Amino acid sequence: MNWIDKLDRKFGRHSISHLMYGISAVMLIVYFANLLTRGAVYQLLSFNRSLIFSGQIWRAVTFLILPPNNSPIWILFSLYFYCLIGNGLEQEWGSFRFNLFYLIGALGAIISGFLTGYAVNDYLNFSMFLAFAAIYPNFQILVFFILPIQIKYLAAFDLVFYAFSFISGTFSTRIAILMALLNVILFFGSDFYHHLKGESGYRQTRNNWRNFYRQ
Secondary structure (H helix, E strand, O other): OHHHHHHHHHHHHHOOOOHHHHHHHHHHHHHHHHHHOOOHHHHHHOOOHHHHHOOOOOHHHHHHHOOOOOOHHHHHHHHHHHHHHHHHHHHHHOHHHHHHHHHHHHHHHHHHHHHHOOOOOHHHHHHHHHHHHHHOOOOEEEEOOOEEEEHHHHHHHHHHHHHHHHHHOOHHHHHHHHHHOHHHHHHHHHHHHHHHHOOOOOOHHHHHHHHHHHO
């Protein structure tokens, strides 16, 4: 991916290492702050297009740091999992490429919010999970801390779920899914296209996609 290589050479020194540690830590702080304020923090940070145009411009980005759920147990599991997949992608790509992947997904989510008035970070987080599954398809996790399963099967299930959401959802939902997955399209689209055509290649990502779909 020559365009990423060029950006890496030019801006790589400005990348943030262990980005997901920082984002997850902020999410945890927001979670506890929301508990203390009985939900007021979530209301203050969530995306709201009309309030953004009224001057509350922080809402354009703060929805990205809202925790994935309200359960005290699952919030810790979710944030641990975010760190796991974030660090896995960073080890494979390097800090700059992972920063760029996350930034593109975040910008996609923000743009979809301004286009439709609806913006969440769920699809951005899903894009990281999908990228991790493509690179490490045989990575095994314990579902409910008991059942071992390879991550490619969970990714396949999630793909079906989000495909159904895209088909049956509202226009806002469709745009939100599509824009937040721009990073996956840009990072994997070319290799996936060549894989479908059966063309030879030397990139590791192509082999990972093949393992993901065939194993």
